[in-house]
Amino acid sequence: MTDPGAYVEEIRRIIAFALEIPPERLADTTPFDDLGMTSRQRIQLLARAEVTYGVSVDIDELDRLVDIRGVAEVIAEAVAAQRPRA
Numbered sequence: 001m002t003d004p005g006a007y008v009e010e011i012r013r014i015i016a017f018a019l020e021i022p023p024e025r026l027a028d029t030t031p032f033d034d035l036g037m038t039s040r041q042r043i044q045l046l047a048r049a050e051v052t053y054g055v056s057v058d059i060d061e062l063d064r065l066v067d068i069r070g071v072a073e074v075i076a077e078a079v080a081a082q083r084p085r086a
Contacts, residue, residue, distance in 0.1 A: 004072035
């Protein structure tokens with residue numbers, strides 16, 4: 001599996017831009033609910049991450065998108081699943 005940490009900073013930037021808040025206000029484990037993120041915004045975040053990383057993520061993973069770390073883990077798994085197996 002790809003290291004989720006590789007995606008954290010870009011995801012932080014995406015979220016900060018979407019919510020119009022400074023990136024430094026976002027810790028990896030800050031719950032999106034605490035930031036006022038709606039379920040619609042989480043779906044938009046998922047769509048943006050899919051485009052950014054060229055992956056497809058099952059909508060069932062939406063429940064895991066509760067903080068930056070969760071998004072990074074979902075993206076890392078999607079990237080790893082796309083790689084050809086040796």
